[in-house]
Amino acid sequence: MRYSIECAGTDGESFDDEIVEGPFERTADHPYDGAEVWRTDAVLPPGPCVIQVRAFGPDNEILCTMNEGFSVAADAQKKVNLVLICDLGIQVPN
Numbered sequence: 001m002r003y004s005i006e007c008a009g010t011d012g013e014s015f016d017d018e019i020v021e022g023p024f025e026r027t028a029d030h031p032y033d034g035a036e037v038w039r040t041d042a043v044l045p046p047g048p049c050v051i052q053v054r055a056f057g058p059d060n061e062i063l064c065t066m067n068e069g070f071s072v073a074a075d076a077q078k079k080v081n082l083v084l085i086c087d088l089g090i091q092v093p094n
Helices: none
Strands: 002-007 020-023 025-029 036-039 047-056 062-072
Touching: none
Parallel strands: none
Antiparallel strands: 002 020, 002 047, 025 036, 047 062
16 A cells, blocks of 8 residues: 655645655554554645555555545644545456
8 A cells, every 4th residue: 555645735835746655554453344454654734635545456556546635734733544445346257
């Protein structure tokens, strides 16, 4: 799993050239359903941001993606919880 975050500053200053990218760190399994729990930390400018999350298969192909918007306040921490569900169903020939 990897992510990219793009933000625009509150004063109209664009941070497009400072897109944050990187991997997630697997931290645990969800206590209720056993789903994997991943996390990452990033320093972002205040203002609106969009995160894109990508999950990859064993051959490095993208299995699924999601985009989520959020806003960062000045001098504050922001926690964004995302749920990425990949449908990896296979079709059986008739």
